[in-house]
Amino acid sequence: MSQHVLDLRDVSRVHGSGEAGVHALRGVSLAVAPGELVAVMGPSGSGKSTLLNLAGGLDAPTSGTVLVEGTDLGGLSARDLAALRRRAIGYVFQDFNLIPALTAAENVALPRELDGVGVRRSRAEAIAALDEVGLADVADRFPDEISGGQRQRVAIARALIGPRRLVLADEPTGALDSHSGESVLRLLRARCDAGASGVLVTHEARLAGWADRVVFLRDGEVADDTGRPQPAATLVSGRRA
Amino acid sequence: MPIRHGLLALLERGPMYGYQLRTEFEASTGATWPLNIGQVYTTLSRLERDGLVEPDGPADAGTPSPGGSHGANGKLTYRITPAGRAELERWFATPLEHGSRPRDELAIKLAMALTTPGVDVRRVVQSQRSSALRTLRELTRRKAQADPDADAAWLLVNESLIFQAEAETRWLDHCDAQLAGDGRSPRPATTRENPTEVPR
Numbered sequence: 001m002s003q004h005v006l007d008l009r010d011v012s013r014v015h016g017s018g019e020a021g022v023h024a025l026r027g028v029s030l031a032v033a034p035g036e037l038v039a040v041m042g043p044s045g046s047g048k049s050t051l052l053n054l055a056g057g058l059d060a061p062t063s064g065t066v067l068v069e070g071t072d073l074g075g076l077s078a079r080d081l082a083a084l085r086r087r088a089i090g091y092v093f094q095d096f097n098l099i100p101a102l103t104a105a106e107n108v109a110l111p112r113e114l115d116g117v118g119v120r121r122s123r124a125e126a127i128a129a130l131d132e133v134g135l136a137d138v139a140d141r142f143p144d145e146i147s148g149g150q151r152q153r154v155a156i157a158r159a160l161i162g163p164r165r166l167v168l169a170d171e172p173t174g175a176l177d178s179h180s181g182e183s184v185l186r187l188l189r190a191r192c193d194a195g196a197s198g199v200l201v202t203h204e205a206r207l208a209g210w211a212d213r214v215v216f217l218r219d220g221e222v223a224d225d226t227g228r229p230q231p232a233a234t235l236v237s238g239r240r241a
Numbered sequence: 242m243p244i245r246h247g248l249l250a251l252l253e254r255g256p257m258y259g260y261q262l263r264t265e266f267e268a269s270t271g272a273t274w275p276l277n278i279g280q281v282y283t284t285l286s287r288l289e290r291d292g293l294v295e296p297d298g299p300a301d302a303g304t305p306s307p308g309g310s311h312g313a314n315g316k317l318t319y320r321i322t323p324a325g326r327a328e329l330e331r332w333f334a335t336p337l338e339h340g341s342r343p344r345d346e347l348a349i350k351l352a353m354a355l356t357t358p359g360v361d362v363r364r365v366v367q368s369q370r371s372s373a374l375r376t377l378r379e380l381t382r383r384k385a386q387a388d389p390d391a392d393a394a395w396l397l398v399n400e401s402l403i404f405q406a407e408a409e410t411r412w413l414d415h416c417d418a419q420l421a422g423d424g425r426s427p428r429p430a431t432t433r434e435n436p437t438e439v440p441r
Contacts, residue, residue, distance in 0.1 A: 043414070043418060043421075186385065204407070205373065205406070205407045205410035205411070206377065206403055206404070208374060209377030209380065209381035209406075209407075210385075211378065212378070214374045216367065216371070218421075224367050224370070224371050225371075226374050226378070
């Protein structure tokens, strides 16, 4: 059992095989505790998206272990994996991924209905979740009737409804102006302070400032982790005359 | 100098004595740049010498007392002069020159790291970036805990520090990408032009 909500252990992912194989991730370990928000940064091609896909069970590692709420995703059948993904993990994407034909409340209630919770109770939970993110008054509006910042806050409410407490966010403020972007991060931070765990992929340092620590990926490896102070003495190698 | 103009701006609100100026300066800037009382009085006497401020009456009476500006409690209060007001307007109206900033130690350090044998520049870059991100986290925490109305002035200062730290990380990202791109090994700087020279 792991006390971490998310635990990646020595995870590697190779796309293709043999000489043509591309090492997207090499031996990465990352554990996220309840209440913790971890930002993942790095240049494009450094493995950020691969890491997020592995953490969310959307992709499987070539080697290593991914545990979500203590469950090894590698040991699950496709069906159980799909169930765990739905039950334990919320996703927030750059383009919101709200269903345009459903109201804000219906979008937020959807995962609960898929969980088998009744319509009435799902709606009540959705309204409560929207209220928590300060959007109770737009519950019955459609996504194209609310602002981009509001849409993304609806997406966060949806990601964390019910028993879910792991939210994986991929550039969640990408299309938003800096003020709306900040309100999204403020919310993500608040949800983590209330006990959720978050992984935030971003290229903006100002947004990463909301995280408890920042993990840098470079060429598929963890280049640094702000939660792990680096001794200054290792910066200079070799002897000089 | 920012202290000089900061004090002028505070005196534009009304006459104040030294300790008050110090308190108000720190209230406005979130104690980001703590002032000691000596700096305040030194700056005030220079401002007075330049005719930008002048002694005012006692703080509590509100009327200038002829022949002496010490109030009953011994506090010397100052007020802004018309010349001081003009200087303040000029300060607000004139953008700061980038070239007038003090030497950038970090840029110098990286330039040196690149040309000093045995130094892993990318690790220097990375450790600086992590440090900038820790700073960002602290500044962001401060922001998260602040009251947007009561703390509006220092939130603005805090935001400026956030953007500066962000700019530093972006510059470091750029350096890192460039260093990765050309697989550079350290070499002497003697063959290079001087890129740090600021055009006048």
